[in-house]
Amino acid sequence: MSFSTPMGQLLARQTPLIEEGEWLVGPPLDEGLLAGPKLRVWTLDHLIAARWREQGHEVVEGLEPPQMARALLFWPKTMELGRWWLAQLNHHCTPGSALRIVGEHHGGGKRVPKELESRAMRCVKRDNARRCSLYESATVAGDMPDQWGEFEALGLRLISHPGVFGHGRLDDGTAMLIEALPALAGRVLDAGCGDGVLSAWLAQRGAEVTAVDINHLALEATRRTLAANGLEGEVLASNMLTEVEGRFDAIVSNPAFHQERHLSLDPARQLIEQAKNHLSADGVLYLVANGFLPYMAPLQRQFARVDVVAEDRRYRVYRASRR
Incomplete structure (x- = not known):
């Protein structure tokens, strides 16, 4: 199976690749993930949603979140948007829900530990490759700030x-x-x-x-x-x-x-x-x-x-x- 993005290539090193019951939050279009076993995806991007649906995956599209017990967040290039995703997950998930975060270093991934620390969220670095890092954390109780x-x-x-x-x-x-x-x-x-x-x-x-x-x-x-x-x-x-x-x-x-x-x-x-x-x-x-x-x-x-x-x-x- 060929993974076409650096974050996908880092995830390909993990066993299992995707945890049981894990939602992919804000994922890219990675051919390895798209062609693999059926996954659950939450995205704000209509084009990305359409591509994941075409491959038979379960997709929630838009601002209303699905019910999630565990999530894998693909850190976006915009720090403020990454903070918005974290706030969403903390607000809508039960405190203590398993959370993994993968991000490219040049896209803000290196700053993820500080973002987690500022929210009193634990942070364990699980892997580092392809100029990306994978972190393990857990959600905490949190209000949803108004970023509008x-x-x-x-x-x-x-x-x-x-x-x-x-x-x-x-x-x-x-x-x-x-x-x-x-x-x-x-x-x-x-x-x-x-x-x-x-x-x-x-x-x-x-x-x-x-x-x-x-x-x-x-x-x-x-x-x-x-x-x-x-x-x-x-x-x-x-x-x-x-x-x-x-x-x-x-x-x-x-x-x-x-x-x-x-x-x-x-x-x-x-x-x-x-x-x-x-x-x-x-x-x-x-x-x-x-x-x-x-x-x-x-x-x-x-x-x-x-x-x-x-x-x-x-x-x-x-x-x-x-x-």
């Missing part, structure tokens, strides 16, 4: 969370995109909605907004942002446009180009390939990206006309239309 934050931008109240892109600030690329947008009426899709700033800005100006993201924290942030501003919109979990139905007068996006610490153009390329089939005859795609990312050629393959409508040393805003 609020900030203002563009005359809007924006609700944010450490696990959401651009947490606590307006991203410069998104700001450029908004400045370049004309008045958009009718049905508008916000692909990769993050904290909901684009959705709220568009809804405030009369657009009928649908917002999609694979991250359930982002979806909840968008719902809260819309509600905080007295606005309405449909919010859906979707891998770009995979779960989206119907056509739109405009699609707007600041697509992610990182998966963990690796550069990935897949989300943007997937959006570009799918967008044409979800736009009305006169519909338009607006996309902002770092200037070094090679999106012009994929856009020109899918659309009759592609223009750069705004640009600086860092970002570029594309406008693509079917005719």
